[in-house]
Amino acid sequence: MRVSRWYARYAWVGHVAERVLIETDGQRISAVTVDTDPPADAYRLPGFVLPGLANVHSHAFHRALRARTDAGQGTFWAWREQMYAVAARLDPESYYALARATFAEMALAGVTAVGEFHYLHHDPKGRPYGQPNAMGESLVEAAADAGIRVTLIDVCYLRGGFDRPVDGPQVRFSDGDPQRWADRASDAPSAAHVLCGAAIHSVRAVPADAMAVVRDWAAERDAPLHVHVSEQPAENEACVEATGRTPTELLAEHGVLGRRTTAVHATHLSGADIRLVGDSATRTCLCPTTERNLADGIGPAAALRDAGSPLCVGSDSHAVIDLFEELRAIELNERLASLRRGTHRPEDLLAAATTSGMAALGWDAGALAPGRLADLVAVAVDGPRLAGVDPDHLPAAVVFAATAADVTHVVADGRPVVIDGRHVSVPDVGWALDQSIKAVSA
Amino acid sequence: MRVSRWYARYAWVGHVAERVLIETDGQRISAVTVDTDPPADAYRLPGFVLPGLANVHSHAFHRALRARTDAGQGTFWAWREQMYAVAARLDPESYYALARATFAEMALAGVTAVGEFHYLHHDPKGRPYGQPNAMGESLVEAAADAGIRVTLIDVCYLRGGFDRPVDGPQVRFSDGDPQRWADRASDAPSAAHVLCGAAIHSVRAVPADAMAVVRDWAAERDAPLHVHVSEQPAENEACVEATGRTPTELLAEHGVLGRRTTAVHATHLSGADIRLVGDSATRTCLCPTTERNLADGIGPAAALRDAGSPLCVGSDSHAVIDLFEELRAIELNERLASLRRGTHRPEDLLAAATTSGMAALGWDAGALAPGRLADLVAVAVDGPRLAGVDPDHLPAAVVFAATAADVTHVVADGRPVVIDGRHVSVPDVGWALDQSIKAVSA
Numbered sequence: 036m037r038v039s040r041w042y043a044r045y046a047w048v049g050h051v052a053e054r055v056l057i058e059t060d061g062q063r064i065s066a067v068t069v070d071t072d073p074p075a076d077a078y079r080l081p082g083f084v085l086p087g088l089a090n091v092h093s094h095a096f097h098r099a100l101r102a103r104t105d106a107g108q109g110t111f112w113a114w115r116e117q118m119y120a121v122a123a124r125l126d127p128e129s130y131y132a133l134a135r136a137t138f139a140e141m142a143l144a145g146v147t148a149v150g151e152f153h154y155l156h157h158d159p160k161g162r163p164y165g166q167p168n169a170m171g172e173s174l175v176e177a178a179a180d181a182g183i184r185v186t187l188i189d190v191c192y193l194r195g196g197f198d199r200p201v202d203g204p205q206v207r208f209s210d211g212d213p214q215r216w217a218d219r220a221s222d223a224p225s226a227a228h229v230l231c232g233a234a235i236h237s238v239r240a241v242p243a244d245a246m247a248v249v250r251d252w253a254a255e256r257d258a259p260l261h262v263h264v265s266e267q268p269a270e271n272e273a274c275v276e277a278t279g280r281t282p283t284e285l286l287a288e289h290g291v292l293g294r295r296t297t298a299v300h301a302t303h304l305s306g307a308d309i310r311l312v313g314d315s316a317t318r319t320c321l322c323p324t325t326e327r328n329l330a331d332g333i334g335p336a337a338a339l340r341d342a343g344s345p346l347c348v349g350s351d352s353h354a355v356i357d358l359f360e361e362l363r364a365i366e367l368n369e370r371l372a373s374l375r376r377g378t379h380r381p382e383d384l385l386a387a388a389t390t391s392g393m394a395a396l397g398w399d400a401g402a403l404a405p406g407r408l409a410d411l412v413a414v415a416v417d418g419p420r421l422a423g424v425d426p427d428h429l430p431a432a433v434v435f436a437a438t439a440a441d442v443t444h445v446v447a448d449g450r451p452v453v454i455d456g457r458h459v460s461v462p463d464v465g466w467a468l469d470q471s472i473k474a475v476s477a
Numbered sequence: 478m479r480v481s482r483w484y485a486r487y488a489w490v491g492h493v494a495e496r497v498l499i500e501t502d503g504q505r506i507s508a509v510t511v512d513t514d515p516p517a518d519a520y521r522l523p524g525f526v527l528p529g530l531a532n533v534h535s536h537a538f539h540r541a542l543r544a545r546t547d548a549g550q551g552t553f554w555a556w557r558e559q560m561y562a563v564a565a566r567l568d569p570e571s572y573y574a575l576a577r578a579t580f581a582e583m584a585l586a587g588v589t590a591v592g593e594f595h596y597l598h599h600d601p602k603g604r605p606y607g608q609p610n611a612m613g614e615s616l617v618e619a620a621a622d623a624g625i626r627v628t629l630i631d632v633c634y635l636r637g638g639f640d641r642p643v644d645g646p647q648v649r650f651s652d653g654d655p656q657r658w659a660d661r662a663s664d665a666p667s668a669a670h671v672l673c674g675a676a677i678h679s680v681r682a683v684p685a686d687a688m689a690v691v692r693d694w695a696a697e698r699d700a701p702l703h704v705h706v707s708e709q710p711a712e713n714e715a716c717v718e719a720t721g722r723t724p725t726e727l728l729a730e731h732g733v734l735g736r737r738t739t740a741v742h743a744t745h746l747s748g749a750d751i752r753l754v755g756d757s758a759t760r761t762c763l764c765p766t767t768e769r770n771l772a773d774g775i776g777p778a779a780a781l782r783d784a785g786s787p788l789c790v791g792s793d794s795h796a797v798i799d800l801f802e803e804l805r806a807i808e809l810n811e812r813l814a815s816l817r818r819g820t821h822r823p824e825d826l827l828a829a830a831t832t833s834g835m836a837a838l839g840w841d842a843g844a845l846a847p848g849r850l851a852d853l854v855a856v857a858v859d860g861p862r863l864a865g866v867d868p869d870h871l872p873a874a875v876v877f878a879a880t881a882a883d884v885t886h887v888v889a890d891g892r893p894v895v896i897d898g899r900h901v902s903v904p905d906v907g908w909a910l911d912q913s914i915k916a917v918s919a
Contacts, residue, residue, distance in 0.1 A: 102866050102874035105808075108819030140861040268816070328877075330812035355862070355878055366547075370772035371810070374710070377550030419582040419881075420797070422907035423914030424544050432544035435770075436797055439861075440882030465864035472865030 042077035043084035059409040062448040080413040087147025087410025089392025091320045092349025095134040099472045119204040131173035136467035138181035144439035145412035147447040154190035154208040161206030175224045182452035186396040188232040189220040192240045197277035213245035230397045232259035238282040246289045266300040283308035292317045297395045302334035313342020322351035323364030333368045347392040357439040381430040413444035484519035485526035501851040504890035522855040529589025529852025531834025533762045534791025537576040541914045561646040573615035578909035580623035586881035587854035589889040596632035596650040603648030617666045624894035628838040630674040631662040634682045639719035655690035672839045674701035680724040688731045708742040725750035734759040739837045744776040755784020764793035765806030775810045789834040799881040823872040855886035
């Protein structure tokens with residue numbers, strides 16, 4: 036099905052517009068007209084129509100952990116052992132099935148592009164697969180079959196900590212040295228729905244000299260460069276002990292920060308760290324539903340924004356997949372920490388999940404405007420959660436009260452992916468999740 | 478429709494039981510049998526079946542504020558001005574319509590009993606209606622028509638602060654003196670789906686001598702006694718300044734704490750306050766989605782629990798109506814504050830929304846056991862949010878990943894209220910919300 040004209044009662048075009056005709060020419064938007072009548076051949080989208088959402092930080096396989104780690108006690112590091120156990124069980128086939136189902140869940144939630152922070156490169160013993168990017172191929176095929184675009188963020192991971200080599204499940208993650216990482220990453224799968232990016236897993240997993248290789252690889256390709264930064268206090272302490280610098284200082288010193296760079300988490304930053312991130316216009320990807328699930332803490336979102344860092348969001352560990360939850364948690368966490376309301380405007384939070392998020396992933400999308408990729412998400416406004424809202428408050432209603440279950444229609448690259456709450460190409464997303472998760476669970 | 482036998486693949490009977498037959502005799506459960514085959518005449522409930530949920534603290538009319546206060550800045554006190562503006566516009570007819578729609582939204586979310594903290598007693602000029610409990614009647618009728626039970630918690634509210642009389646919209650709240658409050662409350666509407674309770678609005682709104690009247694009124698009737706406690710630091714400061722005591726100390730001194738008492742919020746407590754609440758076995762009603770929305774802060778839930786206070790939850794201002802969100806926020810807030818996971822077991826959180834919550838409202842419900850009121854809630858486990866869960870992790874999955882949208886069936890007092898996600902007696906809950914909210918919005 037290829038529709039070229041979409042019509043919305045309400046749509047977000049930087050403000051709330053009414054009676055909006057969105058015309059497409061293949062995969063891009065060709066015209067947006069407001070205050071107009073619907074042409075007879077237009078597909079009428081219900082509710083409030085937004086640009087497609089960008090899920091900037093994802094580990095697809097973590098979906099298999101949902102609810103299975105929440106009854107126990109401990110810290111992030113105890114959770115990581117459970118996560119490693121799933122990582123150790125995946126092969127290209129089971130990874131494809133799990134990622135396809137997870138990406139389909141994302142599509143149902145309005146996500147049209149995902150940043151997959153991919154480090155499961157090799158077999159469980161650390162040996163390259165016959166096709167060295169077999170696992171990445173699985174992710175790329177999974178995204179295609181789930182109807183969304185993917186930025187395959189190829190992660191460099193070379194050691195288990197500042198003073199130790201990779202161990203156990205981590206051997207899958209490592210290419211051994213930075214040049215072999217670069218060689219494999221350079222051969223990553225390509226397709227129309229795929230962009231490639233690079234990542235430094237973290238300061239603990241990538242030696243300083245290897246950071247330069249990853250940085251230059253991304254710069255040569257004008258590709259997104261992502262890095263986990265200061266998710267946990269222990270990571271900061273280890274970094275300071277080993278290098279005399281905070282993770283952010285170390286990244287800055289090695290030229291990793293900048294406009295193409297996204298710092299993921301950035302939870303435990305000093306004032307100086309915040310200035311380094313902001314002054315370099317490094318983007319910050321907040322993952323609040325994961326950061327609360329993993330007991331990471333509340334990051335300095337407003338301070339980062341004020342310093343000059345554009346914000347975006349990711350569902351990361353997929354404790355839940357609901358970008359509206361991510362967005363409202365940015366503001367609600369700020370309220371819990373400051374006892375003040377209204378630090379983040381709903382409109383700015385919408386931008387985090389659309390314009391800013393798509394930029395973090397390298398996609399020319401995230402706005403309902405001519406020339407952009409034709410990604411549309413319709414959110415029901417007549418259901419129990421949003422009913423009663425007036426047009427002026429639609430951005431606030433979506434950010435503060437909508438859930439993934441309120442998404443009725445999703446269009447990516449001009450193609451319908453979700454219609455009336457049903458995925459077009461994955462007929463039963465629940466079943467796909469159930470089967471693929473049980474295949475990799477103990 | 479009166480069904481007497483219900484069958485669940487999975488049900489919560491203090492643990493996860495499989496193949497469960499729940500038999501009812503009118504409005505009560507007569508037998509629960511596990512590991513049994515379904516009789517031919519049983520209604521098969523899908524998913525995971527829980528006891529009906531108790532929404533212990535509600536201001537139904539706040540539903541009209543959803544999303545309309547989130548774009549602005551300020552504190553709780555600025556929000557209160559917006560809330561008062563809606564309060565000033567309600568009459569018995571519009572209050573009925575708004576409460577019916579709001580209670581129907583609760584039913585869709587699995588709530589079978591609500592505690593309505595009711596203080597809109599009089600007309601906008603503070604004059605009693607011809608029928609002095611006309612506004613309470615509206616709430617009682619609304620609950621009946623929405624298919625849920627209500628504990629009408631009649632609130633005593635006599636002054637605007639420690640040093641000032643009621644003013645502006647507050648004149649609706651006041652009966653003038655405690656005896657007139659007691660006289661009116663004694664004439665509150667009664668019906669099979671209604672219990673009456675009493676409330677001291679807060680230490681700022683009820684003078685110490687009047688507290689005794691409310692306390693004794695509740696004691697004579699063995700009725701629930703609720704009180705807002707320390708939601709905001711400013712309330713503590715004003716109380717200490719006026720009385721030399723914290724709100725909790727003042728309540729303790731006047732004999733308000735105890736097993737029939739529920740302290741609502743209890744966000745800003747001292748260590749001594751926590752011991753007073755715990756030692757008296759006073760219940761604590763946490764309202765985390767409201768407490769984050771209103772920038773109240775994170776309360777000491779684990780400390781209260783450890784001191785001996787049973788926890789329960791309410792959706793309070795209805796920023797969202799989703800008790801699973803309330804439950805997980807108890808644990809997730811603790812993780813944000815402590816950087817540790819696993820302070821609250823999922824099973825204990827389920828008890829907060831069921832056994833403990835129903836006890837706080839005076840209902841003999843909250844467990845799937847013979848003799849209890851027949852309240853059942855079925856949560857889909859095959860949708861995108863819960864798919865992949867194994868039976869052992871069902872409590873964690875419901876608490877950490879389910880949303881109100883996953884509730885498919887609700888039975889209250891043995892009667893079906895929601896079937897396949899549709900309300901039985903309110904055919905379009907969204908429309909009912911839309912119309913009733915717009916009728917009271919500026």
